[in-house]
Amino acid sequence: MTSFAPATTQQRDLLPQELLRTEPIEDLLETASLYLHIPFCHTRCYYCDFNTYAGILPLREPYVRALLHEIELAGLQARHPDGTPRRSRTIFFGGGTPSLLTVAQITRLLDTCRQAFALDSEAEITLEANPGTLSQEQLVGIREAGINRLSMGAQSYDAALLQKLGRIHNPDEITQAVQFARAAGFTSINLDFMFGLPDQTMQHWRETLDRALDLHPEHFSLYSLIIEEGTPFHQWVAEKRITPGDEDLCADMYEYADERLRAAGYINYEISNWALPGHHSRHNLTYWQNLPYIGMGAGASSFFGKKRYTDERDPQAYIKRLKSDEIPVIESESEEVDQAQAMSETAFLGLRTAMGLHLPTFERRFAQPFAQFVGDRLHIVDEAGLLEQVGDWLRLSQRGRLLGNEVFLRLLPD
Ligand code: SF4
Structure with a gap:
């Protein structure tokens, strides 16, 4: 299991409190x-x-x-x-x-x-x-x-x-x-x-x-x-x-x-x-933060109710479907998001932000510590100095920001 290097830069301390403060994850997921x-x-x-x-x-x-x-x-x-x-x-x-x-x-x-x-x-x-x-x-x-x-x-x-x-x-x-x-x-x-x-x-x-x-x-x-x-x-x-x-x-x-x-x-x-x-x-x-959203309109995507789905893309066809009271979702583009995928996506998306991933929130959301979820998959990029931990937050280091894909690839579900 990987434990992450402590931060060597102070940039994180410059983030304003409103970016670090958030509502309880249970409320946001609703x-x-x-x-x-x-x-x-x-x-x-x-x-x-x-x-x-x-x-x-x-x-x-x-x-x-x-x-x-x-x-x-x-x-x-x-x-x-x-x-x-x-x-x-x-x-x-x-x-x-x-x-x-x-x-x-x-x-x-x-x-x-x-x-x-x-x-x-x-x-x-x-x-x-x-x-x-x-x-x-x-x-x-x-x-x-x-x-x-x-x-x-x-x-x-x-x-x-x-x-x-x-x-x-x-x-x-x-x-x-x-x-x-x-x-x-x-x-x-x-x-x-x-x-x-x-x-x-x-x-x-x-x-x-x-x-x-x-x-x-x-x-x-x-x-x-x-x-x-x-x-x-x-x-x-x-x-x-x-x-x-x-x-x-x-x-x-x-x-x-x-x-x-x-x-x-x-x-x-x-x-x-x-x-x-x-x-x-x-x-x-x-x-x-990989929170729920509902996209409406031609081609709009949604992530809601543990599903990702996309609406009919063509505006004329979209209008026609709604005229006949039909939900415009394209069934072939609707997928259940299982727990492993949701965990990977949450980690990958969180690491794109300057705050990084809030580890206690991740654990509360998925009932599993992040370190246990990743096992030793991030060991190499951590050794290479691409990640750093500041308090409860895991984020890309300065070097990691330029090489983020190396980290993100390792977070994909098997
Ligand atoms: S075509 Fe329209 S949507 Fe696309 S970049 Fe130009 S203004 Fe934006």
């Missing part, structure tokens, strides 16, 4: 975070493989009606045995481009969530939005409807790079969208940026972060470009028309961003996410 998928975009970005479509905007209203129906059905299904509605701590409107919905549509969706689930009065309610699709009036409307966090796909502050990605906005529209959001009363804003882009230099990356930091967003999500099969980028890489940034450049960009954001007061609480104190994404922490 909740369900809600994800609503909105699969509309003006155009498809060249790197995107999300379940989203251009050219189907006329489907918006029938789609919203279908989604309202699914929320009602899911709310009924998720009720406790005594008939009380399931508690929900977060709602996330993702896409696609949820900001392509009207204020009235977003309001109806939120009202239905409130009726079907017991939404916390302080619930975090996020809407993904794309600069270039947001008006001041719309932002005021969605803030009044109850959206209290905005997540914007900014991606780069370089106009040429934005064009190469197939994005519809320009850099000034990022600034304008944040200014509109502030004027509308948003006090929690995330900006997404990408690195490792074709032709992106360190200088581009520095300028992007400088301009972004001038806006004082509360949260950053920084992702390296992944070339997904079936996208135009995949084909262009094969044809050698574009070359993404190599591994070394990506590592340098990541390290630069981490240093820059930490110096500005942000906490790197998950591999790709940085937040000012109090502004970590509670919804995303639901995923990383």
